[in-house]
Amino acid sequence: MAVIASKPRVRKRVETALERTIFASRWLLAPFYLGLVLALGMLVVKFVQEILHILPHLLDLPESEMILAILSLIDLSLAGNLLLIVIFSGYENFVSKIGLEGHEDRPEWMGKVDFSGLKLKLIASIVAISGIHLLKAFMDVHDVTKEDLQWQIAIHVVFVLSGVMLALMDWLVERAHLVSARAHQIQDGGH
Template sequence: MTPARLIEAVLYAGRWLIVPVYVAMLGLLGTLVWFFLVELWHSLPDIPGMTENGLIMLALTLIDLSLTANLVMLVILAGYENFVRRGDFGDDSRPGWLGKVDFAGLKLKLLGAITVIAAVDLLRSFLDIANQTDRDLLWQVVIVAVFGLLALLFALTDWIADLAHPPARE
């Protein structure tokens, strides 16, 4: 084996170094599920006496945790499939989107999810506007706008790149 081939083999095998990161992210996913369940459990006795605003705040909190959990799962599965190896999940249990999300698609989905999570948090702040400062609200609006603009710019650059290099027809 030539030195170049040896280096290439070591570099290629190095992709397995990221697997512990994905496994640790499963712990993060479990923590998010735990927070979701605890939030729901603590809120159940209060639901009959909740105001409409309180119920919407609870729903937004649970949606926020759910979206974040989905984001973590997306990163785990798509990252593993894109950077380590194709997962063998069985034909019936394999999500339809898995294998179709390349790096460009993953970054767009990440930016989209982060934008939606920030927007949900902004909506929650507007519903609790009495306890928010103008400065905090302004920064939340700026963050949502910047992430939305970044997602749009990434989508535009991917679209332009696809026009410049159309996929081969089968």
């Protein structure tokens, strides 16, 4: 009889150990986020390199080239923002909470961006970056082939449509949850 009673306890201990191992596996993502921090540092180096490239020619650059140079800086800045959003939100959603509550510099959105919000911020940033590349191509239209410009427009449109589709899917899922919650309220209220 004691052997029979111990089998469920052994099974429960094995199950608990397995679940804790699976839960702890989230820490395998931490090196990815550290790598993205390194990538953010690499973007800073490219940003500084771009500024150092522009500064000596500041007074000689035609307006259109200056605007293209500034668009390149904005592009790098948006890529940096995108990396930071992915680092913060990904780490907090999948690894561990960042314990900086009450810190004056903690972004307001930090800890509030779920996976769905992260996807939308990600696609919005990609659309913005793509839009900047497209604007740079339009400004430098004499040096861009018609075929390249068409490809850039097509890719940008795909990014925009992808963003709209992601937002629509999230909206539909949210609506389905609301309808389900209302149905449960009506059902519970009827009893």
